[in-house]
Amino acid sequence: MARLESDPVIEAYKKDVDRTLLRENLKRSVEERFQSLIALQRAAEELRRAGREASRRT
């Protein structure tokens, strides 16, 4: 497949990509990448729950 032409908007976003995370992910198996996503989902759910609880208290 031919490489896509560079897009200046995407290039601007690319400057903020944390490549250390990507390099770590590339060392992992596909299953480990999904396990990491599931852990991230759990953390996000917990933060949302805590946020809702905090809003109710104030």
Added chain:
Amino acid sequence: MTDFAGLLRALSQAGVEFIVVGGAAATAHGSALLTFDLDVVYRRSPQNIQRVAAALAPHAPYLRGAPAGLPFRWDVATIERGLNFTLTTDLGAIDFLGEITGGGSYEDLLPHAVVLKVFDLECRCLGLEKLIEVKRAAGRPKDFEAIAQLEALLEERDNQESR
């Protein structure tokens, strides 16, 4: 929360022909972004539509975001009348897509798919280059960060391979 293993297993065990696309495909390729659903492009053949209907039927599929209590039935007739379905199930959220912008149908995407071995299953996933192309074609500002990350992944992967 989405039970990715459960959803992929349900589809695979029913023999559904599908390709993982979207955020879950990005995860498979190494993206670190958070996604909450499984997006798949399914083959629109009569046999496969039957398999799609059977695969999800035991998992309480319902239209995501729709008010409760609508007379929604997940069966062959419903799938034949529609094309793209955004669903909740007891295994989590799943989008069944008959076509995607910039990518087309299952048959169009198949040459660009790779085989994933995950959760003791083998399933097809859209290749990284095509995933970037499809996300670019969608042209949604919310995808800019994801595209940047996917392009950075492609560069990192190429760098590793050239070492």
